[in-house]
Amino acid sequence: MSLAAEDIRFIKEHIGEWLAEQSLGKPPAVYEIELRERMMRIEEELKHQRELIKTILEQMDKRFEAMQHEMNRRFDAVDKRFEAMQHEMNRRFETMQSEMNQRFEQLTWRMDRFMLWSFATTLSVGGLVVAALKLWP
Numbered sequence: 001m002s003l004a005a006e007d008i009r010f011i012k013e014h015i016g017e018w019l020a021e022q023s024l025g026k027p028p029a030v031y032e033i034e035l036r037e038r039m040m041r042i043e044e045e046l047k048h049q050r051e052l053i054k055t056i057l058e059q060m061d062k063r064f065e066a067m068q069h070e071m072n073r074r075f076d077a078v079d080k081r082f083e084a085m086q087h088e089m090n091r092r093f094e095t096m097q098s099e100m101n102q103r104f105e106q107l108t109w110r111m112d113r114f115m116l117w118s119f120a121t122t123l124s125v126g127g128l129v130v131a132a133l134k135l136w137p
Helices: 005-022 028-135
Strands: none
Touching: none
8 A cells, every 4th residue: 555645745734733733732833842942952961961071081181191190100219219229239249249359369368378388388398308318327
């Protein structure tokens, strides 16, 4: 059952009246005014919501920037602590290195003294043995 052109024209002419009847019997002009007012309120509310969303996004951006600054400050503090620890470790290693060098120098000096004493003792004993053999009849 297809609609004829005359039926379509009839529906177009009367649809406004029918919709007005459904809106509690208000005339089409009042209904149209109410629709426009409702649309304006909706547009104003949408505009208000856009402004709220924009404000919220700006606040979020500020919060993220504050968090970024706080994280940078904390990372800088951690970097300073690591640098201080590294300087302290270097100082301790240098102290240990100097102590080890001092001990090795003392050990070297003692070994030199021991070798000199051993060489002198060996020569003395050797000289006494040679003298005893020459003087022994």
